[in-house]
Every structure is written in structure tokens, then in C-alpha cells.
Amino acid sequence: MRTILRDGSADAVRDRNASAWLIPAGQRRINEKLRAEMRHYDDGDEIDAVIVGCGAGGSTMLQRLARAGWRVAALDAGPFWDPDRDWVSDEAGSHHLYWTEPRVIAGTDPVPLGSNNSGRGVGGSMVHYAGFAPRFHPSDFHTASADGVGHDWPFAYDDLKPYYEAIEGELPVSGEDWPWGDPHRYPHAPHPVSGNGEVFQRGADALGIETRVGPVAITNGRFGHRQHCIYRGFCLQGCKVNAKASPLITHVPDALAHGAEVRPDAMVVSVEVDERTGRATGVRYVRDGVERFQRAAHVIVAGYSIETPRLLLHSTSKRFPDGLCNDFDLVGRYLMVQGAPQTGGRFADEIRMYKAPPPEVSSESFYETDPAKPYRRGFSIQTVSPLPITWSEHFAGQKVWGDDLRRQMRDFVHWACLGALCEFLAQPDNRVTLAGQRDRHGMPVAKFSYSQCDNDRALMKEASSTMEQILLAAGAEHVTTFHRYAHLVGGARMGTDERSGVVDGDCRSFAVPNLLVTDGSVLPTQGAANPALTIMSVAARAADRLVRRPDPRG
Amino acid sequence: MAARLPEHGVTPGHPHGDAPSRFPGFDALDQADAWDPVTAGVVLARLGPLPPLRFFTPQQESVARPLLDLILAQHEEPRVPVFEMVDQRLAELTTDGWRYEDLPPDPQAWARSLEAMESDALAEHGHGFAACSPDEQAGMLESLLDLGDGVWHGMHADRVWSLWSRYACTAFYSHPWAWNEIGWPGPAYPRGYKNPGVGTREPFEVPDAGPLESHGVPSRGTDGDR
Numbered sequence A: 001m002r003t004i005l006r007d008g009s010a011d012a013v014r015d016r017n018a019s020a021w022l023i024p025a026g027q028r029r030i031n032e033k034l035r036a037e038m039r040h041y042d043d044g045d046e047i048d049a050v051i052v053g054c055g056a057g058g059s060t061m062l063q064r065l066a067r068a069g070w071r072v073a074a075l076d077a078g079p080f081w082d083p084d085r086d087w088v089s090d091e092a093g094s095h096h097l098y099w100t101e102p103r104v105i106a107g108t109d110p111v112p113l114g115s116n117n118s119g120r121g122v123g124g125s126m127v128h129y130a131g132f133a134p135r136f137h138p139s140d141f142h143t144a145s146a147d148g149v150g151h152d153w154p155f156a157y158d159d160l161k162p163y164y165e166a167i168e169g170e171l172p173v174s175g176e177d178w179p180w181g182d183p184h185r186y187p188h189a190p191h192p193v194s195g196n197g198e199v200f201q202r203g204a205d206a207l208g209i210e211t212r213v214g215p216v217a218i219t220n221g222r223f224g225h226r227q228h229c230i231y232r233g234f235c236l237q238g239c240k241v242n243a244k245a246s247p248l249i250t251h252v253p254d255a256l257a258h259g260a261e262v263r264p265d266a267m268v269v270s271v272e273v274d275e276r277t278g279r280a281t282g283v284r285y286v287r288d289g290v291e292r293f294q295r296a297a298h299v300i301v302a303g304y305s306i307e308t309p310r311l312l313l314h315s316t317s318k319r320f321p322d323g324l325c326n327d328f329d330l331v332g333r334y335l336m337v338q339g340a341p342q343t344g345g346r347f348a349d350e351i352r353m354y355k356a357p358p359p360e361v362s363s364e365s366f367y368e369t370d371p372a373k374p375y376r377r378g379f380s381i382q383t384v385s386p387l388p389i390t391w392s393e394h395f396a397g398q399k400v401w402g403d404d405l406r407r408q409m410r411d412f413v414h415w416a417c418l419g420a421l422c423e424f425l426a427q428p429d430n431r432v433t434l435a436g437q438r439d440r441h442g443m444p445v446a447k448f449s450y451s452q453c454d455n456d457r458a459l460m461k462e463a464s465s466t467m468e469q470i471l472l473a474a475g476a477e478h479v480t481t482f483h484r485y486a487h488l489v490g491g492a493r494m495g496t497d498e499r500s501g502v503v504d505g506d507c508r509s510f511a512v513p514n515l516l517v518t519d520g521s522v523l524p525t526q527g528a529a530n531p532a533l534t535i536m537s538v539a540a541r542a543a544d545r546l547v548r549r550p551d552p553r554g
Numbered sequence B: 001m002a003a004r005l006p007e008h009g010v011t012p013g014h015p016h017g018d019a020p021s022r023f024p025g026f027d028a029l030d031q032a033d034a035w036d037p038v039t040a041g042v043v044l045a046r047l048g049p050l051p052p053l054r055f056f057t058p059q060q061e062s063v064a065r066p067l068l069d070l071i072l073a074q075h076e077e078p079r080v081p082v083f084e085m086v087d088q089r090l091a092e093l094t095t096d097g098w099r100y101e102d103l104p105p106d107p108q109a110w111a112r113s114l115e116a117m118e119s120d121a122l123a124e125h126g127h128g129f130a131a132c133s134p135d136e137q138a139g140m141l142e143s144l145l146d147l148g149d150g151v152w153h154g155m156h157a158d159r160v161w162s163l164w165s166r167y168a169c170t171a172f173y174s175h176p177w178a179w180n181e182i183g184w185p186g187p188a189y190p191r192g193y194k195n196p197g198v199g200t201r202e203p204f205e206v207p208d209a210g211p212l213e214s215h216g217v218p219s220r221g222t223d224g225d226r
Ligand SMILES: Cc1cc2nc3c(=O)[nH]c(=O)nc-3n(C[C@H](O)[C@H](O)[C@H](O)COP(=O)(O)OP(=O)(O)OC[C@H]3O[C@@H](n4cnc5c(N)ncnc54)[C@H](O)[C@@H]3O)c2cc1C
Pocket: A052, A053, A054, A055, A056, A057, A058, A075, A076, A077, A078, A115, A116, A117, A118, A119, A120, A121, A122, A123, A124, A125, A126, A128, A129, A130, A131, A132, A133, A134, A236, A266, A267, A268, A269, A302, A303, A304, A305, A307, A308, A311, A359, A487, A488, A518, A519, A520, A521, A530, A531, A532, A533, A535
């Protein structure tokens, strides 16, 4: 197994993003000096850009703009995490990583939030994401033209490709050569595979379904001063090792070294606009109980697919009585989740699926529209390995209780588990609105409505039965499928004009020239791929375009 | 790394005393000195005293205790203190934040659903839930589950079940006694695992000694965990 970068690009990465080298080499996971010496801007100082949210999209923007010499600060509602002190190798003890402020869910297929959807604090949801880092396929950028569903992006795959390559180097991503979509290679060699991955490979081989190891944003070998994965299976609880990529370690250190400020524990409550010029002037935020106003020449919102629409809808003014950038009632709409059923297979052997990162092996063989099927678009299949609490909730969700529940759980070491990601279609009524209820800041909470369409249901069914066949082919004694959802994107989508999107292909809002949205909210479609790599790549592209052309009229 | 811990006290391989174990001799706590100190602090606190009850009223308590015991089949001591752990979460508002549109926030939803269960017990059996026989209690839970997404006292029955079972499972399977029962070693930092792969074990993992009973997925439907 090779443990060095294949194309020797570590030096090239270091030249453009030295984050991995700014982390100390020893057992301490953060660079205390870098944080202590971080630049602080005054509220009244008109900085070049203020970013709301320091997650996947926000941190990428922060690092890119700081590198370009911009005076930039990112405000995050949550803490500036210290993995040594703040994170634990424990499921229930990781509750504080999630966004657990009040939210209301509705619709005919409401999507439970909390631990399964979004994070808070510097690093955002990638602190507790699994770590799969696939690209979207070229077809994802024009599903309306090709398949008559979804929405075409304002740019094509080839426009994003250089940014995919850049971010894959910076995370870095490990995996086998990728045959699907636009075939490509990964900077790090694939990780060894555990019992769960072995089962997936065995079952898929028996059925002639192609699988590949990866792609995961987990270092294989040292990368800068980041250490090798220790295969402990707690990726969804935050990586205490610094092996799994999150912006906290992949982009924030380099941003700080280039003069950016990260302002944690700062909840942004509105974006302000000048009624006369129609330009954004900065953000109102609450820190230590005190309301403040940060002035900025650009406002960049990256608070996640629920909080971004919520903030825009709550930012009303004479010019925008129905919410910022909401002239055409598009804010909050076309929100998507992926259908993410998980299928377990019970084996006579001990699998002990917890002994590896949950993300190991994938198949994108069912990703594209198959004209022979009654549905459009497709799904991918990946290893997942729920820990005991989540596993017991799966059975409880099937109404298993009492002695039956305990008996199922005593079999924990015998189960393998696969998860599918089904491309649910964007629909206008799947959306965020403001509820009557308010949070502790007095800000109305988000209400998120979701209803599936027939195509969504057909995909879920097909994906579940495919996973069941794979596990049975691998020798499972019996299988069972749990229905769930993952990965919210959309809600402030990109479009070609103000009637089709909230922002343009450069993530700049049509309504307010110096306001950008650079998180998962801007995605018009979601493919059957995990979204973080695409979110970061879209943000990196937007940063590039912004730096080259700060004033759209200039 | 944590200092060597004193020999731990009661850590039954099965939360219910000396019942036979699938993983004989396995004790996740044997590895506690290999856990990082922050994790050890969080996990070991679950074995220590819990704060006094603050959330549930005595009447709600009289329903919640037997109900949680029923859901988790905790029929005798020593029990994982699930009821106390749920009380603590609700008192401290350590909720997941989200709620269904037709349900109030978790604390009120708990209070309301427990009171509804009590009123059903009085109506059906002429005495409170706590005074019901185990069969009567199980029957009432079964009828609630049979309602599926039907409405029960103004709430979707499946959402009430989801609320109860999520809190119950989170509390029970966060406890090292439950880990012992299922053969799972718990925290793994900074140690990690060296022997992944089908049928392989670490030196501290104990092989499954075989079923205590026959396996099989219970036949109740496969409704989603919405
Ligand atoms: C359990 C789980 C597993 C996942 N697994 C994967 C995976 O394997 N691969 C993958 O690609 N994706 C995965 N994801 C999804 C992925 O993590 C997210 O899609 C991605 O991080 C979203 O990026 P974002 O920039 O939109 O928002 P985030 O990364 O969530 O960042 C938003 C940030 O904004 C902050 N914020 C919000 N509102 C405000 C406000 N008003 N003021 C100040 N700050 C605010 C939040 O605190 C947060 O830090 C997973 C997610 C979860 C929950």
C-alpha cells in the first residue's frame, strides 16, 4: 500500500493551502499560537467581506479570500472547536456537535433533523460528517435537458472540474481510480477495508456490480502534520485524530495565517441593506448576549440549507418586505434531501462493523438514468456502520421493543450495513419558511416541509432491494431495511436569472450585488453523491470569480 | 492518558445481574485506562450518581418508569437508570431541537403522551398504568403501535413512539453495561483498532459464545423510522 501522495502534489497543496502544516506535529491537535495571534477586526471597520457560517462553504471562502489579501471575518454561531478538549470518542456524548436549536418539521414525509443533518461550530457539519467525498457526475449539471427532471445548473461539470481537483488535493481524498462519471484518480491511495467493506465487495462481486474503495476525505498516511487514521469508527462524532478532513483543519488554519478572523459563538440574526443603494452593509449578530453590527463591503451567507434561507427570510426591509433576495418567492424553495435507506445483513460470522471509518467502499453503478426503469436519475450505494445507539433506533423505528429489541442488539457484532443515496428531485414546495415559534434570540425558527414524489419513492424501493440482494449474495442470513434521509442541499439555488434562482453561477445574488450565498443552499440538484466536496468546490470557484471581479458592474 | 482506574464496581456483562452472557467475561470498562481522559470523564460519569429528578411530576414518573422498563425489557435490578437519564435530558433541554409540526417541543410532548397513557389505563383497566400487570402494559403499548400513523389523543401514534423510543435507546445504549451485553468495546481513542476484517478480533474483544435464544427479525412491519 502506498502511503504517499501519488502525484507528489503535497508540495503544490502546501503552496496554496498550508493548513495541514500549520497544525502542530505532536499529540496536540490545534495550533494554539495561531489562534491566540489571530487578527481581530472592529465592528465599525468596513472589512472586505463578512461570512456567516464557518462550515464547508464558508471556510473555503474564508481561506480563498484571505489568501487573495482580503480583510475577511467568518462569524459562526457555535464554538471554535478544540478536538482534544471538546470531542469525545462516544456516541451520546457528541450531542453538542449538532445544531439542536429549535426547528419544526412538516409535510407528508417530514425529515427529522438534529444529529442526522447539520452541525454547529467552526468546521460546520463536516466536523461530524462521515467523510465520503465523491464528485458529482457530468450529467448532474443538466438533468432538465437530459432527463426532463430537476434543473440545469448555470455552468457545466468542466467548469467545476479544476476546483474538484484542487479541493481533493487539499482534503485530501483517498480512493481507487474512479471509473464512474468523469473517470479520475485520487491523490491518496485507498485505505485497507474492514469486515463491512469486505462484505459489500463480496456481495457486489457475486452479482457483477462494480465497487471501488473510497472516495474518503481521510488521510492515508501522514499529510502535513496530520496523522494517519486509527480505524476507530467514530467519524460521525468528530475525528479526534485529525485524520478525517473538516474545514477546521483543512482551511481555517491557512485562513488565520493569512490574516482572516474566525469569530465563534456569534449568532447572526440579520443581513442589513441600505434602502437607498440596495447594497448589503453588514450583519447584525449577537455575541455574549450583546447585539452588534459588523460592517462589510460584501456579505457572504453560508449557514447551511436551513439556516441560510431562515436568515434571508428574517432579513426584511422596505426594499425586501418578504425577505432578502426573495422578490420571486424562491428563497427556501427547492430544498432537497437524499433518500438514504440503510440495509443491514445479519451474518453468521462476526463482522464488527465499528472497526473502521464508516465510509469505506462505494458503487456508483446505479447513479445514472436507466431508460429501462420507470424512474429518472439514480442512487449510489456505500458502506455505513451505525454505532449502537443509532443501530438500536433503527430497530425501534421498525417497532421492535422489549426483549426483541435486546435480542437484536445482542447480535450487533454480526451485522454489516450498507446505505444508499437516492437522488430525490427538487420541488418548489419542499421548503423552509418561518414558524411562529421563536428561538432564544427572539428570531423565528425555521419550518421545514418535505413531501416525496413518486420518482423519489420508486428510487428508495429500488435502492433498498438492490442493497438487500447484495447482502444476501454476500451470505447474509437475513436482511432488513431502515428508511431514513440525509444531506440537505438547496433552498437558495443557482439559476440563470432572477426568476429561476436566488443566486447566479458565481453564487452572487441577483437582487443584492454584494451579497453571496456559498454553501449547500445554492445547489440546484443533488445527484446521488454526498455533497460536501461539491459544496467546497462551488465555493472555491465562487471565491475565484469574486476575487477577479469584486464589483459586478466594474 | 487516564491514570489507572480503581477496580470498577458492578459492571454486569448483562444489565440484569448474573444472567448468561453472549460475550462471557467481556467488560468494556477493562479498557477504560486506554481511553482519553475527556472521553473517560463523559462515559464514567454515567456510572456515577445522577442529579435529583427535576422534570417529571410524580404522576408522570409513575407511567414513565414502567413504560421505559417495558420498552427496554429492564425487568429487574440492576437497571441502567434510563428513567433518570431521560429526566435529566428533559430538565436540561438536551433535546435534538426539532419537533414535528403537530407535536409540542419534546418536554411537553413527553408530559402529554404520558398523561394520555395514564388516562387510557384508567379507562381500559380501571387503574393507573403503574398498577397494570405486565401483560396489560404490553397490550397498551401494542395497541399504540398498531395505530401506525393514526391519531392517538391528538398526536400521531408513530411520532409518540418515535419520541419515547429515541430517548430510551439513547440512554440505554450509551451505558457501558449495555455495551457489555452486546460485545462492543465503546471508546477507542487513542487506541484505535488493529484487526478489522470478518471474523477477526482485538485481544480485548471476546468472541460471541452463541445465541441465548434463536435469532430472527421480529415480524412486525418494516415501516420507516420517521
Ligand atoms: C451525520 C452526517 C453525515 C454526513 N456525511 C457526509 C459525507 O460522508 N459526505 C459528505 O459529502 N457530506 C456528508 N454530510 C453532509 C455535509 O456535512 C454537509 O452537506 C455540509 O457540511 C454542508 O455544508 P454547508 O456549508 O452548507 O453548511 P455547514 O457545513 O453545516 O456549515 C454551516 C455553519 O453555519 C453556522 N451557522 C448557521 N447559521 C448561522 C447564523 N445565523 N450565524 C452564524 N453561524 C451560523 C453553523 O454553526 C455551521 O457551522 C453529512 C452530514 C451529517 C449530518
